[in-house]
Amino acid sequence: MRPLDPRLLRYAHAARQFLLIGALLGFAQTLVVIAFAWLLTRAITLTVAGEPLSTIMPTLAALAGVVVLRSVLIWLLEVAANRGAAQVKSQLRARVMTKLAERGPDWVASQQSARLSTVVTTGLDALDNYFARYLPQLLLTMIATPILIAVVLWQDLASGLTVIIVIPLIPVFMILIGKVTQSVQQEQWQALQRLSTGFLDVVGGLGTLKIYGRERRQFDRIRSITEEYRTRTMKVLRVSFLSGFVLELAASLSVALLAVSIGLRLIDGALLLGVGLFVLLLAPEAFLPLRQVGAQFHAAADGLAAAEELFTILDDDSIATVATVSTADAAAGAGLAAPHAGQLGQAAGALRLAGVTVRRGDSVVIHQLHADFAPGQLSVLRGVSGVGKSTLVAALLGFVPYTGALTLGGVAVTAGAPRPWLAWAGQRPGLFRGTVAENVALGAASAEPGLIVQALDWAGAAEVLPSNVLGVNGDGLSGGQAQRVGAARAIYRALATECHVLILDEPSSALDSDAEAGLLAGLRHLADQGRVVIVVSHRPAVVAAADHVIELQELIHV
Structure with missing residues (x-):
């Protein structure tokens, strides 16, 4: 599944509503970040210049208001994400249940009941992380990062060019790590389906197994599948921690490179303190959404895998379509x-x-x-x-x-x-x-x-x-x-x-x-x-x- 699959917008109109609300909140949050960096820079430069406290207080008050406003916007985005996730899950479940009803019991009986149940229940529940963590950061990456880079370019051309040169390193690492993540996540999802199917089969035939004295072998089989699922899960966590470290390292080195450049120019007087400090405060904010997209991709991977299977069910009309004489x-x-x-x-x-x-x-x-x-x-x-x-x-x-x-x-x-x-x-x-x-x-x-x-x-x-x-x-x-x-x-x-x-x-x-x-x-x-x-x-x-x-x-x- 792509980062933002068009099928999600087609099958769940609540996703379109969330994207609109999320885009507006993301844009407002970007403006607040710029205001925060500018007010903090102004407060520090006024303090360095020796201005009295009465002159600095209005700036500090405005800074406090911006901090509160940013907290409110973050809270509103989280609320919108959670509500959007609940509505989207409800709409997708309704659609897939309608599709299953259209296909009828004959088709459903030909499928693995545990697989369908896992996709519609546990699988879709994993979309909470997709909406609450991943999608908001994806929106901020699309909105905040270009705006912040433009502001940095406007204030200091050299710093802006440095950001433009180093910021593609993060997507490169994201793509490389994402391929590994997708592979191990798919293996984990398949292991979960095998575990669900195996457990359901054992429970359904437990009486027969007990009578014939074969329950111990099935116990060993379930334990083997459970151990496989545990191993897959730990592998996913290992890749997640490793990718988080790599992305943090890349972002930190990029900001450090920018900070060294600004520091050297401040020393020789080629750059004003206010401009350098303002740019230095904005630089991490430009890298942050992109870095978080890579980190939160792992949290959303379960939901993406389940949604991919669900879309396969919704997209396939071969059973419902009668290609014969009506x-x-x-x-x-x-x-x-x-x-x-x-x-x-x-x-x-x-x-x-x-x-x-x-x-x-x-x-x-x-x-x-x-x-x-x-x-x-x-x-x-x-x-x-x-x-x-x-x-x-x-x-x-x-x-x-x-x-x-x-x-x-x-x-x-x-x-x-x-x-x-x-x-x-x-x-x-x-x-x-x-x-x-x-x-x-x-x-x-x-x-x-x-x-x-x-x-x-x-x-x-x-x-x-x-x-x-x-x-x-x-x-x-x-x-x-x-x-x-x-x-x-x-x-x-x-x-x-x-x-x-x-x-x-x-x-x-x-x-x-x-x-x-x-x-x-x-x-x-x-x-x-x-x-x-x-x-x-x-x-x-x-x-x-x-x-x-x-x-x-x-x-x-x-």
């Missing part, structure tokens, strides 16, 4: 109605698939499928494992690109359109920490207790109290109860928002016969209300209760 085009070719604003939200009628083809990479999973799902019927979609049942559901949800025509009540459903008419529950319940009621009413503006109880009842989970508090991933419920609460969430959405289509993917795979019968009775109630109810299942009881069964056949690839 549903709207196919529907138009079949003489079907095009959707109007809000029309699908109130649509009622059959859900129809006409020549729907779904691909996974270069492989065709569903080929030219024609199917009708009528309202008022319980439709079951079945087939052998791997035939493409879940893939078809993902296509109906809009998460997987497809070709062909998909219509609801004769109205075409476009590929990327919202689906307010659809309620869905997947194979995994996807429960969160909180009460059962909060999980059932997930996404609703306000929960309706009566509907929550009804949804649990129709899902065959009447014994589960809405007030029960769950842990992470639905901890506190059995597998079957969690599955029924997940189904209740879809049923609640269908009841609360008048969804016309309900899709459940293997909702009874972990249920006994009594619980399954309760769920099927609830689904029958929903179908009797005139909804399209689609259940993906291979369970005999579900197939026996169906009004309409669609069997997917496995494609033979030659």
Whole structure:
């Protein structure tokens, strides 16, 4: 990532606001630095000239005011940086979560969950240092350094030329050290991702490892990865301290060279004391922002590495873009109605698939499928494992690109359109920490207790109290109860928002016969209300209760 990546400004408008505020504060701080050097020079020259204290006091008072003003400006810049960092992180997180939602669970499941979590949480938190330390110094370098060099040139041409000649040494050292820093920082970031992924894998499979007596080997593996991360971190710190020393040495030698030149000219009378002292006070301030940019680059390196990965996710539209015939085009070719604003939200009628083809990479999973799902019927979609049942559901949800025509009540459903008419529950319940009621009413503006109880009842989970508090991933419920609460969430959405289509993917795979019968009775109630109810299942009881069964056949690839 570059020192100021344009993608940061494109994806987070708060960054543009901070740059504007930071530039104004940096310019004001530069003027205050010049005023401070001039007032201090005047106070010293008046004192050397033997002026009385009454003559010097106004200058000292102004100097004290400038010191206070500079402190206030530094504080304001820090506050603006911290607020800007918080706003930018919030906007970037919102954008990446929206992008992940657009790509859908199919794409997210193909990625390392620990990697995504690390980038969105710990990685973005490291942007605090980028905004609070690095970016303010970068702004001061762009604003303060040119202005201060111009003032030095105006006061003393020889000193100004000396500064112009020696100041490029610092960027040269910065570039050389920056390449090393970038390399070791990337290695540290990769080590952190390996540690996060390895730890998550061990925690997820700890029960299996314990049963087979393999937990000790995983303990050694985690310890090895942790030691690698510690080593990488210490290497980054070593490079940081070394680079700080080199930059300080270069700046100190440059100021010393300037001081020797000024001192010699003061001795032979070629330079006035006021001019020499003023230039000598400004010279370190001209070097300071540039020196701090190099020093603070290390503090911001974690955030830059995480932001680079995040921008890669945001920039890649290959998954979200459908490069095939759209549903709207196919529907138009079949003489079907095009959707109007809000029309699908109130649509009622059959859900129809006409020549729907779904691909996974270069492989065709569903080929030219024609199917009708009528309202008022319980439709079951079945087939052998791997035939493409879940893939078809993902296509109906809009998460997987497809070709062909998909219509609801004769109205075409476009590929990327919202689906307010659809309620869905997947194979995994996807429960969160909180009460059962909060999980059932997930996404609703306000929960309706009566509907929550009804949804649990129709899902065959009447014994589960809405007030029960769950842990992470639905901890506190059995597998079957969690599955029924997940189904209740879809049923609640269908009841609360008048969804016309309900899709459940293997909702009874972990249920006994009594619980399954309760769920099927609830689904029958929903179908009797005139909804399209689609259940993906291979369970005999579900197939026996169906009004309409669609069997997917496995494609033979030659």
